Amino acid sequence: xxxxxxxxxxxxxxxxxxxxxxxxxxxxxxxxxxxxxxxxxxxxxxxxxxxxxxxxxxxxxxxxxxxxxxxxxxxxxxxxxxxxxxxxxxxxxxxxxxxxxxxxxxxxxxxxxxxxxxxxxxxxxxxxxxxxxxxxxxxxxxxxxxxxxxxxxxxxxxxxxxxxxxxxxxxxxxxxxxxxxxxxxxxxxxxxxxxxxxxxxxxxxxxxxxxxxxxxxxxxxxxxxxxxxxxxxxxxxxxxxxxxxxxxxxxxxxxxxxxxxxxxxxxxxxxxxxxxxxxxxxxxxxxx
Numbered sequence: 001x002x003x004x005x006x007x008x009x010x011x012x013x014x015x016x017x018x019x020x021x022x023x024x025x026x027x028x029x030x031x032x033x034x035x036x037x038x039x040x041x042x043x044x045x046x047x048x049x050x051x052x053x054x055x056x057x058x059x060x061x062x063x064x065x066x067x068x069x070x071x072x073x074x075x076x077x078x079x080x081x082x083x084x085x086x087x088x089x090x091x092x093x094x095x096x097x098x099x100x101x102x103x104x105x106x107x108x109x110x111x112x113x114x115x116x117x118x119x120x121x122x123x124x125x126x127x128x129x130x131x132x133x134x135x136x137x138x139x140x141x142x143x144x145x146x147x148x149x150x151x152x153x154x155x156x157x158x159x160x161x162x163x164x165x166x167x168x169x170x171x172x173x174x175x176x177x178x179x180x181x182x183x184x185x186x187x188x189x190x191x192x193x194x195x196x197x198x199x200x201x202x203x204x205x206x207x208x209x210x211x212x213x214x215x216x217x218x219x220x221x222x223x224x225x226x227x228x229x230x231x232x233x234x235x236x237x238x239x240x241x242x243x244x245x246x247x248x249x250x251x252x253x254x255x256x257x258x259x260x261x262x263x264x265x266x267x268x269x270x271x272x273x274x275x276x277x278x279x280x281x282x283x284x285x286x287x288x
Contacts, residue, residue, distance in 0.1 A: 007032065010039045013054040014194040016101055016235060016257065017201060018082065022169040023191055027161045038066035038083075045075055051083025057257055060085045071266055080263040087262055094264035102236045102248040103197075103256030106227050115250055118213030119220055122177070125211045126185055128221050129176040134163045137184040138176070141204050162189060162202055169193065172201070175221045177214055185210040188218035190225065190234075198226035198234045219251070 007021045010032075014020050019039055021032050030041035030048065040049040049070050053062035060083075067087045070079060081087050086096050111119070142159050166172050171193040177186040186205035192198050200222060205214045226234050236253050239245035 006034060010034070010054065011193050012195050014199075015057050015197045016050065016052060016259075017191065017199040017237070018050045019052065020169070020191055020193055020199065022193070023165060023172070023199075023201070026165040026168045027158045035069040036066035037062055040066075040070055042073070045077030046080070047073060047076060047078075048080045048082070051081050051087070052257070058084045064088055076266060078263065078265045080261065082259055082261050084258045084260065086260050090262045090264055094262055096260050096262040099238045099240065099259045099261075100255040101238055101257045101259055102245070102253040103233045104223065104236055104248075104251055104253040105233050106223070106231055108223055108227070109252040111252070112250065115216060118216050122211055122213035122217040126177040126179065126214065126217055128217070129178055130173070130221065130225075132174070132176055134166050134174055138174075138187055138204075139163070141184060141187070141206055144206075145204060159202075165189065165191075165201070173222075173225065175218045175225075177210075177217050179209060183209055186214035186218050188215075188222050190222040192226065192229055192231070194231075196232045198222070198229070198231045200234055200236045215247070216251075223251075 010019055011021050017023055021039070024030065024032070024041060028041065028043065030043040030046075033040050033042060035049060037053040037055055038049055038051050040047050047070050049066060051063040051066060053059045053066070055062065063081075063083045063085065064087060067079075067081055067089050070076070071089060081090070090096070142162060146156055146159060166174055166189065169191060172189060172191050175188045175190065176184060179185055184206065186203070188200065188204075189202040190198055191201055200219065203215050203218065223234055233256070234253075235256065236248045236251070238259060239248070239255070
């Protein structure tokens, strides 16, 4: 286990959401540990190592040393490494999946004309709310999203724990967009604990009520809050697919860090990759 002072150090230096200890604790039952200068989370016989060293998230040598330390953990049955490269310790049969975190540099670059137009239209029809609680309408919007899609139970559990994120993460913030009559059109959740990097965690919109640009409207509020706090970037999460990556590029975001996910069972025949809680966490879907 990590002492409170070291937990604060990890979160303060976080550049990806999975390094924000309170956030991961809110959506999982895994216990954090430090392996070298990388944080990992253990649940039973599983370890998920977030292989971005605090000194330099691209330092593959430090990542490799952290992997070596994690592999020496007693009772380890399976390890998943998220990092800037495939670990050298991974057996040839271990599958890897590649993506990249997208980041928006702050101060934000000038917005493209189409985005400016969307935001102006949304601002005419929506009212921003930043102090209200996560209420029944927010929960219903998430529940509707879950009802309409076939998702793994682990992913569903993460979405159901959004209220817990807001309750237990001191610097998590809710940004809600309401129509003139008060109905909820969209909301986003951001995390602002890291010193340099704010994190865009979740975004949902009501497809029946939300005017065009509603997701952009709440993201604009999140970006403005990050700028106000002095962050140098907003981590917008992974590309995941073409549509989500397009949304992020539209905002001027660019690939910030490679994210190579590699999973294997040390000392056992490899039967393919099985994703754990952080796999679902980092690939969480959002209704942008």
